[in-house]
Amino acid sequence: MGQIANLIPRLIDNPKLILNRLYYTATGTSVGDLRDRIEDYRETFNTLLEMSRRAGDAVRVLPLDSFLDAHRYTNEAEELAALFNAYGSDKATKHNYHLVYAELLGARKNDACAILEIGLGTNNTQIRSNMGAHGKPGASVRAFRDWGKRFMLCGADIDAKILFSEERIRTYHVDQTDPATLAELALKLAPLKFDLIIDDGLHMPWANLNTLNFALPLLAPDGAFVIEDIVDEYIPVWNVIAKFIPADYAFELIKCKSESVCIVRKRMA
Ligand SMILES: C[S@@+](CC[C@H](N)C(=O)[O-])C[C@H]1O[C@@H](n2cnc3c(N)ncnc32)[C@H](O)[C@@H]1O
Structure with a gap:
């Protein structure tokens, strides 16, 4: 006692x-x-890979063409591709992601949409997922800003040296491998809700998963979270993650020109 x-x-x-x-x-x-x-997050993902091999009913990876359906936004997509190319982003040339974004936002191109992109495109070759020494930081957020004349862009990156602010663009520091920095970013962005959040950062599942956790509560109704550059090796991980996505979100995997994207959409209320 x-x-x-x-x-x-x-x-x-x-x-x-x-x-x-x-x-x-x-x-x-x-x-x-x-x-x-537990020495490393990687072990957790190896376990997930094992689990997914045993789990049935894997999520089907859709070809881009069936996602685009009626190809309603071809002109908007071409306009976006030209802007990605002009600013120095490889989203159109290497990946065909301009088609995905035109499908998601083409109908709302004239609205005051809010977009957040993680991964600004550093030219520091010491940082993982960099765009090479001649990369142009901020290329994709600038392209989106010019595409939607009323769009508001937020960007975030681990490289604090490339942060900038200019017309309808604000950028912040974040490290996707550190959930505390994502939580800080959420506080800075509040109460803004986003029509589109893009993860074009580290491209590793453990970083993607932290970002997914951070992004879902920040989506506006009908908003989409897109994870770019998912290599085939990690698709099984996404089959497991799909099983944890709440019912008020729709989950899709789409095979683009080189890698796949994962799209998680908040369903309309
Ligand atoms: C492929 S580049 C982004 C390209 C850009 N979105 C474009 O289309 O022009 C990837 C970016 O992710 C950033 N990055 C790498 N690791 C990160 C991390 N742990 N957290 C946040 N950003 C990270 C890099 O600094 C780099 O700027």
Whole structure:
């Protein structure tokens, strides 16, 4: 009894200790042991890959053509492609993503849409997923800004040296591998809701997953979160993740010119 009385003030002073003790009571494993065993996020993804091999009913990867359906926005897509090319983004030339974005936003091109893109296109070759020494940071956000004359663009990147602000564009620092920086970014962006959020950053599933978690609450009704450059090797991971997407979002995988994109759309209320 005396021992418990001594313990209670310590527990109340330290909420983490309470959580650790609850976890131990529920699982019989201490949080400290867990930390020793989990060396790397990658192991978690290897486990997901294993699980997805066993899970049936994989999400079908749709060809781009069936996603485009009636090709209603060909002119808008061509206009966007020209802007991507002029500013130095490879979204159209290498990937055909101009077709995806015209399909998603072509009908709302004259509205005051809000777009957030993670990955501005650094030219620092020491940073992963860079655009090469001659890359042009900000290329894609500038292209979207010019395409939709009333669009408001936000961008974010791990490279603080390439941040800038100009007409209808604001940019922020973020590290997709660190959920705390994504949470800080969400606070800075509040209360804005986005019609389109793009993950064109690190292109690794663990970073994508953090970004997915951050992005879904920020989507406006009918808004879409697009994860670019998903290589075939990681498609099984997305088949597992698809099973965790809440019912009020639609989940699609689309095979584009080189890699695939994952599109998570918030359904209209
Ligand atoms: C392919 S480039 C983006 C290209 C640009 N969207 C365009 O179309 O012109 C990828 C960007 O992701 C950024 N990046 C890499 N790791 C990141 C991370 N952990 N968090 C946020 N951004 C990251 C890089 O600095 C780089 O600017």
